[in-house]
Amino acid sequence: MNSKTQWGIIGFLVLLNCLTVAYFLTNSQGSVKQVATNAVLDSVTEESVGKIGDTVITRQQWLIELENRYGKQTLEDMINEKVIKQMADKYDIQISKEAIDREVTMIKSMYNPLDHEEINDEQWREQIEMSLLLEELVTKDAVISDEELQQFFEKNKDLYDIPTTYHLSHIVVKDQEEANQVIKELENGSSFSALAMERSLDVFSANQGGELGFVSEESGYVPEQYIEIASELDVDKWSEPIKVEEGYAIINLKEVIQGVTYGFDEVKDQIRRQIAIDQVQGALSTQSFWEEAGVSWFYGKE
Incomplete structure (x- = not known):
């Protein structure tokens, strides 16, 4: 397996991990708000949402089951999104349109919907921006020399040559x-x-x-x-x-x-994040910023 393929797989898997989190953030918020609203409206009713013979499943039973199965993870995802945005504002971290465009191009060139759920461009861009903000937050204190960045670029130059x-x-x-x-x-x-x-x-x-x-x-x-x-x-x-x-x-x-070849200056920040992430033990996580962001939630402390 050549170096381009190896680094492509590594980079894609790192970003896919973040995209997966972001995907559930994007798709869960509206449904959670609706569930919460319906729970209030229907708390004193016994509206039926399903019937099997003489057995009735009420809306309240259904909502309770939804919360038991998905409530904690959905709320955690929503909190994580808010934490990332708040911490990015605090540390003045922004992701440029050019950086998002570049990530979209590089990921699509390796993307196969037969293995992953297809996502539209708007969702992709939102998820990529969120994942890059998290990467920047996690690696904000990393110090990597220009020489090391340049060496990485020269060794993996074909990774930035998109056909x-x-x-x-x-x-x-x-x-x-x-x-x-x-x-x-x-x-x-x-x-x-x-x-x-x-x-x-x-x-x-x-x-x-x-x-x-x-x-x-x-x-x-x-x-x-x-x-x-x-x-x-x-x-x-x-x-x-x-x-x-x-x-x-x-x-x-x-x-x-369209094919494009990215120069060192264009991908320098991306390389810095990649090297720094490789040095981080464990998966990228927003949890380390919860205390700093002053998070409290329904489920209490972990």
Whole structure:
């Protein structure tokens, strides 16, 4: 495994850990507020939310069960988000749009939705900003020489050389006649994702609507002609039938990330964080800032 792949995996796993936390932060807040509101409104009622024969599950029973299962973790996630923002303001830590753009580009170039849940761009940017703020907070006291930063950059320079990358999905069918039929259905307004789930022979991607993720010439897990044809497609367009080993394929281009090579000055802060994080024992955590932020909560002290 080359150094680019190794560091790419390491960097992605570190950030994915933060993204996972941030993902639950993003998706839990609205539901928690609604649950809390409903709990107040329905505290004196016995509204039914489910019935099995003569057995009724009331809204109050349901809300109590939700709190027992998810309440503590959801509240902790909400607190962590507030703590990160408060501590970032205290230490005047900000993440530039350019830094977020760069992280988005680098992560997408390694991202495969077959292994991870697909996230839209707005969610990605919010999660990346939150994770970078946490990284900056955890490593704010780290002192790393310019010489060490430069050495890391030179040793891993290919990590910052991002090839042009295509976000693709595909439909694989047994023969050209069926492929032509698929194209007719697409031209008549059918959903590419729905057709992939219904018709595609590629069982690994069919359940994901034909999703292949972000691929480049270096990816190695899609046919070479996919990249060649994708480079000629417009975004949101599909190809003519392509002869492949399993039969014929139609590919759909969702997004293009233009290739870019980042210089040392552009990634210097990212390298500093990476080296410092490698020196931190254990996973990145917001817990160490709770006391400083004056956190108190329903569940008391750990």
